[in-house]
Amino acid sequence: MIGLTQVYILAGITFAAFALLSAQDSANPKRWGNAAFWALLALSMLAGDRLGDFANGVLVLALVGIAGLGGLGRGTDRSEPAQREVEAARHGNRLFLLALVIPLTALAGTLGFKYLPALVDPKNVTLVSLALGVILALSIGMVWLRTGPAEPLHEGRRLMDAVGWAAILPQMLASLGAVFALAGVGAVVGDLMSAVIPDGSRLAAVIAYGLGMALFTMVMGNAFAAFPVMTAAIGLPLLIGQHHGDPAVVAAIGMLAGFCGTLMTPMAANFNVVPAALLELKDRNAVVKAQIPTALPLLAVNIALIWLLAF
Amino acid sequence: MNYWVLSGIVVMIGGFTLRLNALIVVALAALVTGLAAGLDPAAIISAFGKAFNDTRYVSVVWIVLPVIGLMERRGLQERARSLIEGMSGATLPRLLTGYLLLRQLTAALGLTSVAGHAQTVRPLLAPMAVAAAQPQDEDEAERIKAFAAGTDNVGLFFGEDIFIAIGSILLMKGFMEQNGIVLSPFDLSVWAIPTAIAAFAIHGFRIWRMGRASR
Numbered sequence: 001m002i003g004l005t006q007v008y009i010l011a012g013i014t015f016a017a018f019a020l021l022s023a024q025d026s027a028n029p030k031r032w033g034n035a036a037f038w039a040l041l042a043l044s045m046l047a048g049d050r051l052g053d054f055a056n057g058v059l060v061l062a063l064v065g066i067a068g069l070g071g072l073g074r075g076t077d078r079s080e081p082a083q084r085e086v087e088a089a090r091h092g093n094r095l096f097l098l099a100l101v102i103p104l105t106a107l108a109g110t111l112g113f114k115y116l117p118a119l120v121d122p123k124n125v126t127l128v129s130l131a132l133g134v135i136l137a138l139s140i141g142m143v144w145l146r147t148g149p150a151e152p153l154h155e156g157r158r159l160m161d162a163v164g165w166a167a168i169l170p171q172m173l174a175s176l177g178a179v180f181a182l183a184g185v186g187a188v189v190g191d192l193m194s195a196v197i198p199d200g201s202r203l204a205a206v207i208a209y210g211l212g213m214a215l216f217t218m219v220m221g222n223a224f225a226a227f228p229v230m231t232a233a234i235g236l237p238l239l240i241g242q243h244h245g246d247p248a249v250v251a252a253i254g255m256l257a258g259f260c261g262t263l264m265t266p267m268a269a270n271f272n273v274v275p276a277a278l279l280e281l282k283d284r285n286a287v288v289k290a291q292i293p294t295a296l297p298l299l300a301v302n303i304a305l306i307w308l309l310a311f
Numbered sequence: 312m313n314y315w316v317l318s319g320i321v322v323m324i325g326g327f328t329l330r331l332n333a334l335i336v337v338a339l340a341a342l343v344t345g346l347a348a349g350l351d352p353a354a355i356i357s358a359f360g361k362a363f364n365d366t367r368y369v370s371v372v373w374i375v376l377p378v379i380g381l382m383e384r385r386g387l388q389e390r391a392r393s394l395i396e397g398m399s400g401a402t403l404p405r406l407l408t409g410y411l412l413l414r415q416l417t418a419a420l421g422l423t424s425v426a427g428h429a430q431t432v433r434p435l436l437a438p439m440a441v442a443a444a445q446p447q448d449e450d451e452a453e454r455i456k457a458f459a460a461g462t463d464n465v466g467l468f469f470g471e472d473i474f475i476a477i478g479s480i481l482l483m484k485g486f487m488e489q490n491g492i493v494l495s496p497f498d499l500s501v502w503a504i505p506t507a508i509a510a511f512a513i514h515g516f517r518i519w520r521m522g523r524a525s526r
Contacts, residue, residue, distance in 0.1 A: 004368060011371045041370065048364040054353065057360025061338070068335040079384050088386025088393065095387050099420050102375060106475055110497045126496045127368055130375075130476050137378045145385055155380025159424070160373065165334055170478040171369040172337045174485025176319075178362030179341040179355065181490050183316040183348035191312055220327035224479060225336075228486055229320050236490055247492045251483040252472070252502035259468040263461070267328070275428040275460040279437055286457035287464070294465055294514045301509040309502070 003121030007131045012045030014156070021157040022075060030073030034161065037066050041168065060172075067165030075161045078154060091145075098141055105133030173228050180232045190237025202243045203307060209234040210303035213254050214261035221267025223258030230254065245310035253309070257302040263295035264288060319344030366485035372476040375421060383424070391417070391425045395435050403443040403455075404522035407462050408515055410436055414466025415507060419473035432463050458521065462514065469510035472503035 015038045022034035040063055048056060066072065088095070109129020113120040120128050138152060160167065180186065197204045212234060216226035235254055239245040262268045266285055276284045283289070319340040326336030338359075345355035379387075394413065398406050410431075417425050424430070437456045446452040471477050475496040484494050 007371055008367055011367070011374050014374050014377065044364065045367060045370075048367060051360075051364070053357040053361040053364070055360065056364045057356030057358075060360060060363050061356070064334045064338045068332045081389075084384065084386045084389050086386075087384075088389035091385060091390070093390065093394075095382055095385060095390050096417075096420075098378075098382055099387070099417075099422050102378065102476075103420050103474060110475075110495075123493070123495075124368075126475055127371060130371070134374050134378055138381070141378060141381050145381065147381070151384060152377035152381040155384045156377030157380075159376045159380050159383075163373070165332075167373055168370055169333050169337070170482035171363065171366050171485065172334055174366040174369050174482050174489060175359055175362035176337055176341050177486035177489035178365075179344050179358055180319070182350070182358055183319070183344045184313070185316050185319070185344065186490070188312055188314060188316055192314075216324070220324060221330075222327055222333070224482055225323060225327050225333065227479075227482065229323060231486060232490075233320070240492070247487055248494050248498040249502050251487055251494070252480075252499045253506060255479055255483060256469070256472065256503060256506045259472075262468065263464060271428075271464050275432060275463075276457070278428050278433045279456045279460060281453050281457055283453070283457075286453060287460045290454065290457040290461040291464060294461065294510070294517060297513050298469075298506070298510055301513070302506055305505055305509075309505070 001121055002119060002128055004124050004127065007124070007127050008045045008048070010131050010135075012042045014153075015039075015042035015045060017153045018042075018157045018160050021154060022161070025075040025157075027076040028073045028161070030071060031075070033066055033071030034073060034075065037063060037072055037165070038160070040066075060175075063165075063168060064172075072164050073161070074164075075158060077158055098137060098144070101137035101140060102130070102133040105136055106130045109133070170224060173224055176228050177232070180228065186232045186237045186241075189233040190241065193234060193238060197238070200242070202311065205234060205238040205243065206307045206310075207303055209239055209250070209254060210257040210299065210306060213258040214264070214299050217258040217261030218265035218267065221262075221265055221269070223255060223262050226258050226261070227251075227255055230258075239306075239310065243311065245306075249306060249310040253302050253306045257299055257306075260295045260299040260302065263291040313348065315347035316344055318347050362489055366489065369478070369481040369485045372478060372481060375476055379422065379424070387422070387425055388430055392431060392435060395426075395431060395439070399439055399442075401443065402522060403440060404518050406436075406439055406443055407459065407518045407521075410459075411462050411466045411511060411514060411518070414463060415470035415511060418467050418470030419507070421471075421474040421476060423467060423471050423477075426463065427467075428460060428463060432460050436463065462518070465510055465514045469503075469507045473500050473507060475500045 019035045019038035025031050106129045110126045113125040212230045217223040239250045272287045276287050322340040322343050437459045440459045480496050480499050
C-alpha cells in the first residue's frame with residue numbers, strides 16, 4: 001500500500017539532492033551550513049522512524065542551532081535573464097499548463113483514490129496524490145523541455161536557498177502543539193477564557209478567536225506563529241471543545257483572520273515594509289495604510305464565516 | 312490550575328516581537344512550557360522529537376520546488392510579466408482588478424513566486440498604475456503605488472491557501488493532529504474559497520471606487 005512512507009522517501013531524496021548540490025556550490029560562502037541543514041532534513045525524512053524520539057529531538061536541536069547561528073547562506077542563480085525571455089516567448093502560456101498538473105493530479109487523486117483503499121492509504125490520499133503530481137509534472141516537463149533531472153534539481157536548490165530555515169518553521173510550530181497538549185495549555189487557557197467570555201456565548205468566543213488571531217499576528221508579524229497560540233487558547237477548548245465547531249472551518253478561516261492581521265502590521269516587514277522601500281515611498285507605512293480598509297471588513301467577514309459555517 | 316504552563320506563549324509573543332530567530336523562539340517556547348509542566352529536559356527533547364517526526368508531512372510541500380524552479384528557468388516569471396504588460400493602456404480599475412485576479416488564481420495553483428513586489432509590482436504594476444491614473448501630485452502617486460503593492464499582498468494571501476501543498480495548510484493539519492484531531496489538507500483548503508471570494512469582492516470594490524475618484 002502506498003502511504004506516507006513512500007512520500008517521505010521522495011522528500012528525503014529531494015532534500016538529499018539539495019544538500020549535495022549545496023555542498024558543490026562554491027559561490028555560496030556558507031555552503032557547508034546549507035549542506036548540513038538539508039542533509040539533516042533528508043535524514044529525518046528517510047530514517048526518522050528508526051532514530052527514536054530522543055535522537056529526533058537532538059536532530060531538531062541541530063537544525064535550530066545551524067539556523068540560529070546564521071549558518072545558512074544563498075547559493076548561485078545559474079540562469080540568464082535573456083535566455084529566460086527567449087524560452088518564455090517560445091513556450092508562451094503552455095508553461096502555465098505544466099503548473100496545472102500538480103493541483104489537478106492532487107485533486108483527482110484525492111477524490112479518486114478513496115475508492116482504492118487497497119492501493120493508497122485512505123488517510124493520506126492528498127499527500128500521496130501531491131507526490132504523484134510532482135513526479136508527473138516533472139516527467140512531462142523533462143520530456144517537453146528536453147532536459148534531464150539536473151536542471152530541475154539545481155533550480156529547486158536555488159528556490160530552497162531563498163526560503164532558507166523558514167522552510168521548517170511550519171513543522172516546528174506544528175510540533176509545538178504536542179508540547180502544549182502534553183503540558184495542558186489548552187485546559188488552562190480555556191479555564192481563564194471562560195472567566196472572560198460571557199458564559200457559554202458562542203458568538204463572543206468566535207469574535208474573541210478571530211480578533212485574537214488578527215491581533216496576535218499584528219504583534220508577532222506572523223500568522224503562522226499566532227495560530228498555535230490562539231488555537232490552543234480559544235479554538236480548541238471553546239469553539240471545538242465546548243461548542244462542537246467543525247475543526248476544519250475553525251482552523252482554516254481562523255488562519256485567514258490572521259492573514260488580515262498580516263495586512264495591518266509593519267512587523268510583517270517582507271510584505272509591508274520591504275515593498276515601500278522597493279517603490280521608494282516616503283512613508284514606510286504607506287502599504288499598511290493602503291491595506292487597512294480591505295483588511296478590516298475582510299476580518300469581519302471571516303469572523304461571520306466561522307460563525308455561520310462552523311456550527 | 313498550573314498557570315505557569317502559559318509561559319511558553321509569553322516566550323513566543325516576546326521572541327517574535329523582538330524578531331529573534333523564529334526557530335530558536337519556538338524551541339525555547341517548547342522548553343519553557345515543558346519545564347513549567349514539570350517535565351525534565353530529556354523528556355521535552357524526546358516529546359518534541361517525536362512530534363517533529365510525526366509531522367514530517369508538513370515539510371513535504373517543498374518537493375514541488377524542482378518543478379516550479381524548472382518552469383521559472385524556462386521563463387514562467389517572464390511570461391507572467393508579459394501577461395501583465397498586455398494590460399497596458401487599460402484603465403486603472405481594469406489593470407488592478409485583472410492583476411488581483413491573476414495573483415489569486417496563480418497563488419491558488421501554488422505559483423506564489425511567479426509574481427511579487429520585486430518580480431512584478433516594482434517593475435510593472437506600480438508604474439503602469441501610475442500611468443493609467445495620471446495623478447495630480449506626488450502624494451497621489453505615492454498612494455497609487457502603495458495601493459498596487461497592497462493589491463499584490465491581498466491577491467497572494469487570499470489565493471495561496473486554496474492550494475493544498477502550502478505551509479499554512481499543513482501547519483494546521485499538523486497542529487490539530489498533535490491535539491488529537493485528524494483533518495485532511497483538502498478539507499482545510501476548501502474553506503479558503505469563501506474568504507478568497509470575499510477578498511476579491513472587497514478589494515475589487517475599493518479599486519472601483521478609486522477609479523471613480525480619479526476620474
